[in-house]
Amino acid sequence: MHSSPWQWISQDGQAFLTCELLNPWPHGFFTRHFWPQTPEDLTPVLHPQAAVQRVKQVHGNRVLTPTVMAQIPPEAQHHEADALMSDAPHQALWVCSADCNPVLIGDCATGHTAAIHAGWRGTALEIVLHTVAKMQAQGSQLKDLRVAIGPAIDGSVYQVATTVAAEVGRTIAPETHHTKDDTTLVDHLETLDHSPILPDPEPGKARLDVRQVNVWQLMRFGLSRDQISVAPHCTFQEPDQFFSYRRTGKKQVQWSGIVSRPAA
Structure with a gap:
């Protein structure tokens, strides 16, 4: 190990x-x-x-x-x-x-x-x-x-507004996705492998792992x-x-x- x-x-x-x-x-x-x-x-x-x-x-x-x-x-x-x-x-x-x-x-x-x-x-x-x-x-x-x-x-416990997740997420999203609205962009980022943006059960919210955004x-x-x-x-x-x-x-x-x- x-x-x-x-x-x-x-x-x-x-x-x-x-x-x-x-x-x-x-x-x-x-x-x-x-x-x-x-x-x-x-x-x-x-x-x-x-x-x-x-x-x-x-x-x-x-x-x-x-x-x-x-x-x-x-x-x-x-x-x-x-x-x-x-x-x-x-x-x-x-x-x-x-x-x-x-x-x-x-x-x-x-x-x-x-x-x-x-x-x-x-x-x-x-x-x-x-x-x-x-x-x-x-x-x-x-x-x-x-x-x-x-x-x-940790991202698993850091709940943020979708607007915040999108603002941070645009720094790691392909440039072709930058013009998407916040919700669409966050939905897209949540589907990526090992994504630093995770879904949240509350509408208008997401979970954000700022550490992993910096890694990306x-x-x-x-x-x-x-x-x-x-x-x-x-x-x-x-x-x-x-x-x-x-x-x-x-x-x-x-x-x-x-x-x-x-x-x-």
Whole structure:
């Protein structure tokens, strides 16, 4: 039996999740048990000298680098964005989530990394692909990227309006289907093998697996399936480990971070 690429690492009596695809980079998907620790508290767990980088998340598709962030006046605090891309070694990039997808990316050749907050809105805006494209502009090649999608709400329990499913679904639908009305498009996507959009018994609703939409987007963009790993954990269904906004309505989050390294 093949072992899972996802492993728990113990830290001071608690454990955070790691993915073997990202083993070359210090990284972690932290659980609710580390709350209310901040990235400033958690970064030393990954790397003792790494510089903390985080943004004000707004469910968009803006990608920032630490160099750009350093040009922001101190009174502006954290700039609004939902993805961070490293531009030097030993930068600790952080995103927070509580049902949305925390996505960490590493480049085996350049050592650069990215951390992305991808809920359904960001996924509809293709934030992960925007980040990958910016990494390419910085010198990355698709074959060198490794992508880990952390704990998020599972599609089997994530009920959304058909309009939402269609908005996200258009990012993976063949262009010939883009003009279809929302219901027709969702009905079509539900028939596809291993579809990330699932039927729901309630009229006007569908079940949406945002994690798998991001997998589909990445593969359409040119990555292979073995470059991508999805955590086998659902924030909604595992209350002992994870906060879930859909479950409780409370704004509590878990942090996910990755540290860039020198080029190979």
